[in-house]
Amino acid sequence: METLGIYVPRLVTRRQSFAPGHRACSGCGEALAVMLVMKALGRNVIVVMSTGCMEIISSQLPYTSWEVPWIHTLFENSAIVASGIEAGMKALRRKGTSLPKTKVVAMGGDGATFDIGFGAISGAFERGHDFIYVCFDNEAYMNTGIQRSSATPFGASTTTQPAGKVSMGQSTWKKNMPAIAVAHDIPYVATASPSYPFDLMNKIKKAVAIEGPTYVHILSVCPTGWRIPTDMTIRLGRLAVETGVFPLYEVEDGKYTLNYDPPRLRPVEDYLKPQGRFRHLTPKMVKKIQQRVSAEYASLKEKAQ
């Protein structure tokens, strides 16, 4: 599925509107994801961003990394502000003002999407605003120091659910946010990973072309929070897909397509082992995770047929 081949410079534009000099950790998968999204979006966008890592690292006064109109809102508000901008542009057009075709993009981390801004996103999807919601999911509140969110996978050790003698880390399963987005009957939902950059950019381009609310869920590997070496970011993203922990798929008008379907999934152990946050897992827990991942993948595959 990845037509990665060679000669990236001919295939991908260097132009993008997220400038270097941002203060993300070295090896940040989320900064890379933002960059790829911006490459696919082009210049004619208005970006609304929730509080989170990406907001903090890209906009420290008096600097900004953004070269497009960019609004920072509180944790829960990005979908609301995006709705407002879109409705405002619609109203201006109705009154005869000529505006260039501009896409509104809301961005948020997993905390903003899964927990704090959840209701607002649901509302914006339901009202059918023409905007893209991009979730950068690094599976915990990394910005404030690796606290658990409802995106944290089962068994992961976080600072609020640390693994030790009593606790085995996160005790609940990850919320299936793409499925919730699909349940809103919106025209386009997709999952992507910066380890598969062409797939990611294609999905964003698709979402831009579609009128109505679209949701793109991006797994952004966080070396700090996942406790991995900084150079493993891309590899871990790839392992997440190859083991079936984070399958790449898209849902167009309710029709599922698996974008990457290996003949055989790798065992989840390959994905869990390099990560410090899963260091404490017992074989029994790994088996439990494997069963869940296999079952979820099988049901997804069934839907895609």
Add this chain to the structure above:
Amino acid sequence: MDKLTEIRWHGRGGQGAVTSAELTALAAIKEGKFAQAFPSFGPERRGAPVLAFNRISESEHIRVRSAVTQPDIVVVLDPGLLYIVDVTSGLKDGGALIINSSKKLVDIKLEFGGPWQLAVVDATAIALELLKVPIVNTTMLGALLRVSDAIKLDSLLEPIEERFGKLAQRNIEACKRAYKETSVAKLSPTSKKVERVYAKESWPSWQELTPGFVVTEPGNARSYRTGDWRAQRPIFNHDRCIKCGICSLFCPEDCISQNGDGYFEADLYYCKGCGICARECWTQAITMVEEVKE
């Protein structure tokens, strides 16, 4: 007021300066002393310069809560920081400066000598050998033990064991090794501080800020140097390069671009040395080497 020892740790995010300070305080508390440990950092992340502080008092409560500006001991975990931050700022006469560096003591003395006791240890080498990672927090504790009597090794053992679990034994080993290998210069109270000039970041005053803190220059973060965070730098081997550009696609700093000959180069002004390009290169044309400053 009895004797108050103040320590300032200079490290980079992720290197363990904060852990060092915490372990020091725990050890001092175990000895029946009063101690504080706290970090100080901006919104920057892993790789950015951070500070951590300790206050240790023999028998009195410590009421001061502010950052340490006039330390008795300064510990530098990353040799690269020596040229970016004035680590000796406020260091008391007769104090101690402990540096992690592969350079010899005499060379360091020429650059960072002063009316303080100078100690040098190649902690990175020790940590890489014993712990297999360049995290030097426990190793530098060994050097601290050598220079100062603020805490004892015995009282450190338990906090280290609690913090590192299975890895504790190797950390203790690294600590002991550093204690042995630290070279300490004699205190020469008359020597003068070697003056250096450091780049200063200028911040706008509140009168200059726009209403709503709107930044009117798009993408002006480009002027901000993140290359200082780097501990390793990428080296591109043109013989092996097939000019595919996968390195430029996966760079989270977007700092790798094609030069006139079609080869790829990293802009070291931004490169944070994460090593993704070296890891992802198909032909292994990129290798990461230790960053050597000056």
